[in-house]
Amino acid sequence: MKISLKTTGIMSDYLPADASGGRVELELPEGAVFAQLVETLAIPDDERYVVSINDTLLPEPLQHPLQAGDTVIIMAPLAAG
Amino acid sequence: MAKGLQIDPAKCTSCLQCELACSNHHEGVFNPALSRIKVFEFEHGRRSIPYTCTQCEEAWCLKACPTNAISINQDTGAKVVDDATCVGCKVCTIACPYGTINYRSATGKVVKCDLCSGDPACASACPTDAIVYA
């Protein structure tokens, strides 16, 4: 299934090389959960980030099941500025 | 070839950590005014350039010194001022085409970069690798 992935800030470090403008379409196996996306992107366990899927904030995203057509945004955490 | 301070202005953010480190190492105080390396900033920060003695082969300062107060450190190649011998005549400051050996009225002596005996404090302090000792 295809999902649409977007990152902000320094989280763009983990995007595949073919991403542009912080965005990429990704192919994941049916029934994949968010943790599989983390693995695909090789995001280290100690990285801090915030996840929204289809504009819903997910405080504990790892086991969240993904569906075809989902828009996943992985945001760099904010700091004052 | 002896190691030297490799300076890449494109990486310099003008934070002055090098000046702080230099004054701290040599004078025991955080005081950019006493630093032997100086960052020059151009056009609202378009370019910032750290500038200090290149330890040039010609060694104009050394050749000009009438009291032989300047010698070459055999380990680092740095041209080093011996405070006890320097009489503060300033001939070296005229001889140096780069302006990187300077007279201090407070001490009556000249000062210049001595590469901190092989472990330059400015290079260690630089957070962006704009100054590298290599």
Place this chain on the structure above:
Amino acid sequence: MAWQRKVLRINLTRGEIHHEPLNMEWANAYMGSRGLGTKYLSEMMDPKADALGPDNVLIFATGPLTGTMSSTSGRYSVLCKGPLTGAIACSNSGGKFGAELKNAGYDLLILEGQSPSPVYLNIVDDAVSLESAEDLWGTTVWHTEETLKERLGDPQTKVASVGVPGEQGVRYACIVNDLHRAAGRSGVGAVMGSKNVKAIAVRGTVGVTADDPKRFMAVVKETMKKLADDRGRQGMTRDGTNAMIDTMHAFGGLPTRNFQEVQFAGSEKINPTAMRAKNENGHTNLINNKACFGCSIGCGRVAHIDPKHFSVADKPQYWHASGGLEYETAFALGPVVGVDDIDACTYVGFLTNEHSIDPISFGVTVAAAMEMFELGAITLEDTGGIDLRFGNAEALVQAAEVTGAQQGFGVDLGLGSKLLCEKYGHPDLFMGVKGQEFAGYDSRALQGMGLGYATSNRGACHLKHDVFSPDMKDQSGNGKAEPCKNSQDEIAAIDSTGLCIFTAGAWGMDDYAAQVDAACEGDWPTERLVELGERTWNLERQFNLNAGLTAADDTLPKRLLETPAPSGTAKGRVCELDYMLKEYYQLRGWGADGVPTAETLGRLGLNA
């Protein structure tokens, strides 16, 4: 000694210059910068005094770590009563000016009274003089800084000055140092202008020392490494603070078109990627990164405007490099006015520095004007022909030019959003607190931010608390009062060290305490720092209460309390201020009337 133990006090009315010892009893209770400046201010002036009159006191305060080798050691605070808010103003700036003042041998510079004619202050270590600034009056910050450096003959001179808006009492005029760093908020520049002080030039060669140099350098090395290893700081180095524009847009907390919306599609045209991209003319906005004194992060940007852009095509004097977009500048000259033109934003950013106006307050004021223009409450006749529709980059540029010059509709825009909205009959369209405009975060998406805005002692401000982490985990107001209160106290302490709060996140309070303890005489455990922060917060509160503010001022505009966020992750939410505020007062040890109880004051060593 991390403190210079010296205060420079200038009575402008009488033209008298005094050197006096620093009150070490106060330094031990308030450390430096924000805390110590607040103490001096509270002792020296009646909070009811006219902010633009001679009885206001203007204090430039460095911290014990200012000018040392600690990373981000270039900060100083400006304190006075703020003309925008009628509350205490505490505005923090970086660049190199603060460290230079410290290097000249001073912890604090205090300006009292009012000079009978325009002057600038010239400080070279112990040698201090007031000089005529008649020829500089009416000129810009950039002209003043350049002229003074030439006149004084030392290119290492640092200058803090105001432009015409500062001279003419624009309520959000700032003080700009080093061309593009600013004590930006609450109108501290108007206070400097009201005192007839055009500029302060300083050259310092005294230096700063640490109490325990060896331990201090070990702590500096360790804390510097923590910053370098921290992902958040790496992001700031790479993208600058403007990285947040993408996060806030994605999150749905990016105030757009005077807070009518919370996401701005055009943000991608002014984000860090756009700053690095080549445009159709082959021009790239971003030139390089720029750090403040001693800073190993370097979040500042240097940029230039495409010479072919309409804003500068016939103005080659603006083709040079200068301070580029930061997040707040990008927000206030972008989404909140609906503009997505990176060159226009950069140009107006230049103008805010050149003319000494706070880009946040300016942009949010223009946003309110645009909303009233679209409603028909402000007309083309009022604006002098400026077509103030949202998204009109040319109108934004014109608005900045007339505000900088204080001509035409620029005089109205100089009132700030609150008075402007009252003048044109729409007081509800003022987006701010206590007269000061919001920064670039929407309180419906970030509830703790909303509480922080409502309770900030200098009016709406995003820099006096840090609830980002809890806010991005849970979008209700539950459990936000405690992190808001605690972070307010911690930030008050960090601000009082002389370091930059952009280190928070990578550093815990222990890291600040370790640096202060090694640099300063005496013992400075973490608890002492945090208590000092809480003491400072309460002293600021007391200043405001004595100035006539009440709990009724701790509120937010109706739009945020009643109109739900139209999109984003917080779609449908309003700011749940009511219960957060009650819980907050309790945690603070304040009564329901927002007044610190006698017990709280006693615990903190404050007088009732």
